[in-house]
Every structure is written in C-alpha cells, then in structure tokens.
Amino acid sequence: MALSSFYKRRKAGSEQQPPGPTPYPVIGNLLELGDKPHKSLAKLAKIHGPIMTLKFGQVTTVVVSSASMAKAILQNHDSSFCNRMVPDAACSYNHQEIGMVWLPVSTPWKNLRKICNLHIFSSHKLDANQDIRRKKIKHLLAYVEENCRVGQAIVIGQAVFNTSLNVLSNTIFSVDLVDPTAREFKDIVWGIMTELGKPNLSDNFPLLKKLDLQGIRRRMTIHYSKIFEVFDRLIDQRLDQRQEHGYNTSTESSDVLDTLLNIRQDKSVEIDGNDIKHMLLVLFILFPFLHKFQVI
Template sequence: MDLDICCVLWLVFTLFCVMALSFNSGGRRKHLPPGPRPYPVIGNLLELGVKPHKSLAKLAKTHGPIMSLRLGLVTTVVVSSPSTAKAILKEHDSLSCDRKVPESILSQPYRHHEFSLVWLPVSTLWRSYRKMCNMHIFTSQKLDASQDLRRKKMKDLLAYVEENCLAGKAIDFGQAAFNTSINLLSNTIFSIDLVHPNERKFKDTVWGMMEEAGKPNLSDHFPLLKKLDLQGIRRRNTLYAGKMFEVLDRLIDQRLKKRQEHGCSISTESKDMLDTVLDIIQDKSEMIDTKHIKHLVHIPDLLIAGNDTASITMEWAMAELLHNPEALSKVKLELEQTVGKGNPIEESDITRLPYLQAVIKETFRLHPTVPLLVPRKVSEDIEIEGFIVPKGAQVFVNVWAIGRDESIWDNPHSFMPERFLGSDVDFKGQNFELIPFGAGRRICPGLPLAIRMLYLMLGSLINSFDWKLEDENTDMEEKFGLTIKKAQPLRTIPIAI
C-alpha cells in the first residue's frame, strides 16, 4: 500500500516537474546564459558528479564563463572568470548578496539559518553582526592585542611536533593544524581549549557538517522531496549540529552564570569574544540579545569565516611544498636568513617574508578552501554580458576554475610561488583572479585572523623542523564538501634540524 502511494506521488511529481520545465524553457530561458541542455525532471544534476567544481569548470570550457544549468527545479548560474565574478560580487553585489540556504542548514536546531552570520540575508541583524566583527572582534587593534595567545598556541603546536619528532612518529599534518586553529578560536571566544592534541572527534564532527552542507542534495532541487530526506543529509547534519550546539549551550550558560554571580562583566584584562558580545548586549548598542549569541559564536560558522581556511590551506601548502622540493628550499632559506634557523616566526616578521607570502597565495590559487564560494541568491533580474540572471536563481562563483584558467595564469596546474613575487595581486577581494575569501559585503570577516594564523603556523613549522612524507606515494586528490580538503590526510615525519 505504501509503495503504491509513493508511486502515485512520484508520478504526480514527475508531471509537475515536466510542466515546470516546459514553462521555464519558454520566453524567459532564451535570455539565460548558455549551458548544457537539461534532461527532463532532473535537469543537469547528473553532470555535477562527485566533484562539482571540476565538472562545472569543464562545462565552462564549452559554454563560457557565465553559464546556466537547471538543477532539478532550481535555475543555477555559474560564473568562472574574473570579469563575471566581479559583476556578481561587486557591480551587482546589492542584488546578489543573499544566500541560497541548503536544506542541510535549514534543518539545524534553533532555526540557525535565521540568525547565522553566514546564512542570514543582508538585513539589520546581519549588519549588526558584521559591525561587531569589523569593530570589536577582527580589528587590527584586537588582533594585535591577542598576539600572546597565538604565540602560546604556536608553542603548544611546536611542543607536540617535537614530541613526535623525538619518537620518530609521523603526524597527521592537517589534524595538528586544525587542533591549533580550533584551540586558538576557542580561546579567543571562550578562553579555553576545546580539543587535545591527538583528538579527532571534534574535527570529524565539523567536517561532517561541512561535507553534508556541500553535497548535492535532491531536497534542495526538488522542494516536494524535502520531507522525505531521501539521502539522509538532513538527519546526519541535524545530529552533527546537535552535538555542536550542546557544547555551545554549556559554555554560554556557564559564562552567563558566572557573570550573574559577579554582578558585572569580567575584567578588561581577561575579556574574550564572548564577554565582548555580552557587554554589547548589556549596553544595548546593537539589536542583538542573548538568543543570538550561540549563532554568532557558532564554531563551524567561524571556521568557514577563517579557521577552516587556515587548517585546510596549511595542509595543502605543506603537501605542495613536499612535492616541490625547490620551492620548499627557497622558503626555508628565506626563513633562515630573515628569522634565524630553528626560530618560530613573529607576526612582525611577516612583511619581511615575501616568498612565504607567495607560497600562501599560490596555495589559495590552486586549492581555494570553498571552491564554489557559499552560494548566493539573486533578489532581482541582473544583466551580465547580455544575459539575464533571473530573480531567485542561485549563483556559484567557481574560484577553483578561475585559479586554473590558462588565459589568466601561466602553467596554471603547476605550483609556482614565484608568479606572485613582485605582483600586486592579493586575496583581499580587490583582485578577482584570486578571491578565496570572496569579495564585496559578503567577504569572509575572519580573513585577518586566518592570514595571521597561516603565516605563523606554516612559517614556524618549516623553520623549526625538516619534513618528509611518511608515504612517498601520497597523492593530491580532493574530497568535496562546502569546503574542500585532501582526500588522503597528509602524514608527515618531523626531523630535527
């Protein structure tokens, strides 16, 4: 009986989809950018594959740098060149700055998407969040004041590596970078370490959320299927998010109780990000209250906003350097001459390390952490290069394809940090051939912190140890999610220098 009902529902659904596709393939479609011909009902879903950023880059070579697809019932536009990215992210930023929220996020507890800095539409609440980040959290003054914290976390990381070096053991490089980043973040927010050096559980939870959020999900493309959750994505992500909110609830409740017992905020000397937010709420200087706190300090959101970028980029950078010994030798020589062999680097050293900076830029070019950026949604029809991006369409910016475009870069698939020496190209949202953090009003707010962490971790680890691969056959394959990481973890053996 249940099977018969499902068959009838599926038939009705199929007929509805065919009618919808027929309607949308009429007059309005002729103004859309070119793209592959969609199949009935499913559209171009099959063409995404398991690595959509690569599949879409391949399609763009045939259909051009602005391309339209039909993903189920959802019109999707993919831009794959600096000029089209600039059109979306800068010239039409006000009309394309809202988010297309995936079903995996919609299913998270506490209606997280309605209060999250990442997923909120541009609104008064979003502006309050953003103002708080720009004026109270990620300012140069605040980051300069917290240098001792980063210095301490670096000492912890180097001590962990030293311990494994003495034992002759390989380390999971990405895991070590993640634990350092997450503990830096958790100390910045809560003044505590969230993970221990060998712990994997927390990273697995965070990556699980990222992976589920990035998977092509039938529920996103066929609204009538949302309740069925055919792929189990909602169920799994609800489980991951629930674990995360349990941790946040406990930490926030402890702090609120402590402040209540003291009758005032914590002293200025020990003030962390949570205290800063609570003080702002107490002063009523922004339109946020305690119900917003867990969403603002939501760990995966802040990871997307910088720290996941730091740990994933660290792993890719070291993998590329170990596969390119000449580049590794150059960065080691620069560090030795500038900082002194065996010394951890300080933030004040960064401006004197152009080759290290070039290594990071080249890693961003080849391995952007969020290869399609976070999807945007268009609020009004937009005209780009004579084509119409229709109201309601979702937009992917394929920064992975831009970074490997032969018309922009010489030898685009080769790791060549030298291409950035003497170049004015930067990753802060003004040069659209290199936008791993996005651009416009939605540019990643955690960029200043992520960059400081990257330089400190990578530079100090390279300058304090020699490194070799545990397995010389380690490949460079990717695993796709909302963020993209190495499919095979980078296991490296530290060697005393």
C-alpha cells in the first residue's frame, strides 16, 4: 500500500479538510500512531478512507494511503504539494535554505535540480559508475562468505551500511571508507541519520523549536560542523591535486566532486563552495535516508 504524508499548517476552520479521527486536546492523534505507525495508519485508513486528516500535536497532517489517490495528488496537484515540512533537526547551519531536499520550488532549487539531472543522476553517469557498485557488492558477498566459513556472526545492518557508504564515497570522492582513517566519517554519518530518525517534539509543537528540549538540533549542529570540516579537507585536497596536475575539465573523467568543481569553475550554473558542501551532505546522507524511509 502506497503511503504519502503531506504536512501543511493551516488556521483552524480556514479550509475544509478530509475526515479523520477526532484529535485529543494538545497532543492530537499522536497516541493513535503506536509503536508501528504504518500499521496504525493502515487501520485508520480502513475507517476514514484513503485520504484522511490527523493532528500530530499542533501540526495538521493529511495522510494518503491509496495508489490512485497518491497519483492524483502527485500528478494533478503537484504544484500544491511539492514543498515539504522541514524537520527541525535538518535546520542546523541553515541547511533548509540551501539543501536541495528542503528548498521550495525556486530558482536555486531549479539550478540544483538541473545539476543532479544533467551531471549526477543522468543515465551516462549512472552507467559509468556501474563497475563501482558491482565491485562493492562483490566485496560484501566475499565478506559474508568468509565469515560463514569461519563461523563468525555478521551484523548485517552494519555490513550493508558500510557497503552503501563505500559505494557513495567512491562515486563522490573516489575514496574507499574501509580505510581506518575514515571511521570518524562513518561515526558522523551514523550520528546524523540517528538524530534525523528520532521523534522530535519540535516538529509536532513548533512553539518548542527555540527551546530544543531534546537537544537534537544542538547535536545535529555538532555533526554538521564535523562533516563540513571533512568536506573542506577533501575539497582542498582535490583543488591542490587539480592545480598540481593541471586538471582539464573537458577531457578528464571525473567523480561527483570534480563535476561540481567544474560547474563552479565554468559558471554554467551559479553555485559556490557552500552550495557544494550542502549538496554533498544531501547526496551522502539525506537521499539515502529519505529513500530508506520512503519520504516523498
């Protein structure tokens, strides 16, 4: 069953809303989510229909739980629902104003989308990186086979996580994170994903955002600071290498970092160093995270 959630804060009674369960004062329908929200929402949909309104704290949420209804919204009314609610955890370093995932439809968003469509996710680029993906999958299978041979237990989640990071790191930086010096980077990535996945009172009760009662935004700021330091080092190293070897943007094969640096140098699209770092953050963490949790 396809499930999509669209968050839109509205003034009470200002618009007709789809049916849904009666919310409790203050907390709304939060208690009805339970420990398995997807199953709870599926049960509620059987009662209230394929499109229903829920109140999560102070935030009104419209939940669509049928493929036909989701298609109608995403294709026929995409302009009304193209923006998304930005989790408070993602607002550190003003990422919501620069990161492509959170930007509203605008010129900066269109520029970043153009870069992704033409230079990062094009069929040509994906085909060029096929060998990297195949190689890392073979490494994962070999790792599993070796542990099975010696009777060693495997933490599948960690093994898959490491493989995914190594695929991304080779595609973006041409660097393998298996190297022990990259353990810090893995810890930062894991920390960011953990904080993004935590229920946050600030998302359900916007009045509490300034207080950051759970300290999630504070910890995210620390993680962002560390990962941007890593990106700065990698970018500086790449710029030194390009200057030393006389990099030719028209003939050299390039990874994602080289591609972004070429775009900045050629000024084919207006981006700066800060845009590049936030783009790398999106590619390394937020795209895999959103795909994992099927956030549209």
